[in-house]
Amino acid sequence: MSGDGTRKIFRFAPSPNGYLHLGHAFSALLDFDLARREGGRFLLRIEDIDQGRARPEFEAAIYEDLAWLGLSWEEPVRRQSEHLEDYSAALTELDALGLLYSCVCSRADIARSSTGRDLDGAPLYPGTCRGKGLARAGANLRLDMAKAAALVGGEVSWREHGKVIVAPILRRGDDHLS
Structure with a gap:
């Protein structure tokens, strides 16, 4: 409990x-x-x-x-x-709160620009597209963890399989949920 x-x-x-x-x-x-x-x-x-x-x-x-x-x-x-309708509604709500941003970085782009690594050695996403106001069509949608933390008034963290996720992709550019 x-x-x-x-x-x-x-x-x-x-x-x-x-x-x-x-x-x-x-x-x-x-x-x-x-x-x-x-x-x-x-x-x-x-x-x-x-x-x-x-x-x-x-x-x-x-x-x-x-x-x-x-x-x-x-x-x-x-x-x-x-x-899927539940997840779509949640994305709409997060977007209305200004917590999502478009990202067009490939894994290769992230590897080239990353300065940190997760526990498995994979490059951490450095936030390259945050604040750029990129178009949504064909782009991944990422959760802005800094804005989420400010909204809830405390730390927000996301771990998956022991890895810290810096800016999780919630919807891929091909419209698949992530």
């Missing part, structure tokens, strides 16, 4: 675009164990928003593999593709 009496939530969110590997198994087992130790909830979310690569047979294999590992999760499973 958290200090405020709410239960902590742990989730495992694989993409059904291939079979699970040992890293997935480790992550799922870790989250499941943490949820049990903390008296929290363990949720399963299927990241099936990339409809070009998501396959039903891979999703079925996810359930089979997790059951084989002895894991169980709260129902219902949240499938991202069933909630």
